[in-house]
Amino acid sequence: MNLHYEGEEYVVEKPLVKINESTATPEEIASFNKHHDHATKVACIMVTTMGPELAKYYEDYWSYKMALDHAGKFHKKAKQERFDVVKAFMAFKLKEGEPIFPHVQKMKRYMEKLHKLNVSFKDELAVDMVLNSLPPSYEQFILTCHLNNTDKTLTELHNLLQTVESGMKKNDASNAKNAPILAI
16 A cells, blocks of 8 residues: 555554644654644545445544544454354364365365454364364274374365265265165
């Protein structure tokens, strides 16, 4: 944005404090005037980039006050959104017989949403969350992962799970062929 280029971003972090011109030094007056000009310019830029309703609401705000107000509003919204995503993420479980690929993809999307909401966690936790979301038919795989004590990335885990899933399907198919037929 132009603010960084022109060095005017300070006006959203530092309030414009009125000075008493009769007692202020020429340097203080010049500094105030410069800050006032920059704050006016930045406030105009901020308002013109907003939608009409927001622009009308903020038209009389200085850039510093506008930034504070925005941060407060969006912090509350982000906090609620973060809670909702964490709740959905923790509740998301793979049901028996469902395919693994879309399940892990959705888990990754939850992680990406959390990252965008400034929630960071290590790959180890992401892997644990995916393992925790698996049904009982994956218990042997989960146990093997923990016993081998190898650090896997989420992508490596995803690939392993797809391999395990295809093996489970083959076993189910061979078991079905050898199963006794019930005659009525």
